[in-house]
Amino acid sequence: MIRVVVADDQALVRVGCRTLLEAEADIEVVGDADTGSAALTVVRAESPEVVLMDIRMPGLDGLEATRRITADPGLAGVRVLILTTFEIDEYVFEALRAGASGFLLKDADPEDLIRAVRVVAGGEALLSPAVTRRLIAEFISSPERRAASPASLAELTEREREVLSLIATGLSNDEIAETLVISPATVRTHINRVMAKLAARDRAQLVVMAYEAGLVAPGRHG
Numbered sequence: 001m002i003r004v005v006v007a008d009d010q011a012l013v014r015v016g017c018r019t020l021l022e023a024e025a026d027i028e029v030v031g032d033a034d035t036g037s038a039a040l041t042v043v044r045a046e047s048p049e050v051v052l053m054d055i056r057m058p059g060l061d062g063l064e065a066t067r068r069i070t071a072d073p074g075l076a077g078v079r080v081l082i083l084t085t086f087e088i089d090e091y092v093f094e095a096l097r098a099g100a101s102g103f104l105l106k107d108a109d110p111e112d113l114i115r116a117v118r119v120v121a122g123g124e125a126l127l128s129p130a131v132t133r134r135l136i137a138e139f140i141s142s143p144e145r146r147a148a149s150p151a152s153l154a155e156l157t158e159r160e161r162e163v164l165s166l167i168a169t170g171l172s173n174d175e176i177a178e179t180l181v182i183s184p185a186t187v188r189t190h191i192n193r194v195m196a197k198l199a200a201r202d203r204a205q206l207v208v209m210a211y212e213a214g215l216v217a218p219g220r221h222g
Contacts, residue, residue, distance in 0.1 A: 001026060002026055002027045002045075002121045003053065004021055004027060004028065004030065004051070004117060005029070005033065005039065005041055005042050005048045005050075005052070006018060006044055007034075007038070007054055008052070008054035008083060009033075009034045009055070009056070010054075013054070013083070013106065014032045020113055020114065021114065021117065024114055027114070027117060028089055028119075031045070031046050035057050035059045036061050036065030037053065039053065039065050040060070040069065043069055043075060043078060046076060046077065049078070050079065050117050050121050051078060051080045052117075053080050053082055053083060053100070054063065054083045055082060062082070063094055066098050067099065069099075070098060070099025070100070070201055071156075078157050079121065079202070081116055082095045082105070082181055083105075084103055084104075084106065085105070090140075096205075096207075096208055099167070099201045099202075101203075102119075102182065104116045116120040123203075124203060152198050153213050156194060156197060156198075159190060160193060160194050161196060163176060163190040164194050164206060164215060165216055166179060166215040167203060167206050168215065169216060170212060171222065180185075194206060
């Protein structure tokens, strides 16, 4: 059972998400919140697999709430999925950088919401849509937003750097395997090693690191 917390300051959004998700046999909404502070309280009490997090909430916003969740070792199994009204929103990028596992537009189809929860709960990042790559590329390409490459990037083997670059283009494990002519199991091994070396929480952070390190040119894959 995938346990979910919904955090949004709009009651209609919270009720809508709960209604859609609880209609699924494998998903249970274990709490909701209308502020970032309330979200933290519920998440710490319930330790859900997934948090649907709005960014713009009164008091403690969703960005800071996300940062606190992803920084808490006791919540290592919690994945944050950002809900946003806009396709291009600088706060969404900052949330990904803070450790969120992806984002979803509030006007997405119900099927997309359900799929997103399952994908994120399964440990993947919701980063394959072209709009997500455009968003990350746009903000990474701004000079003032470029961060120094992690020193640990130098520890990656040539093949691991190849895998990291392909992750950043939005390819799935199977597509990476086909591109590099290796098995999906070998791809998973490489990804696990890359995540360990870069101390990345999940695939979403790997994408951000790849863009920041210049392994993928912004705008090339949108």
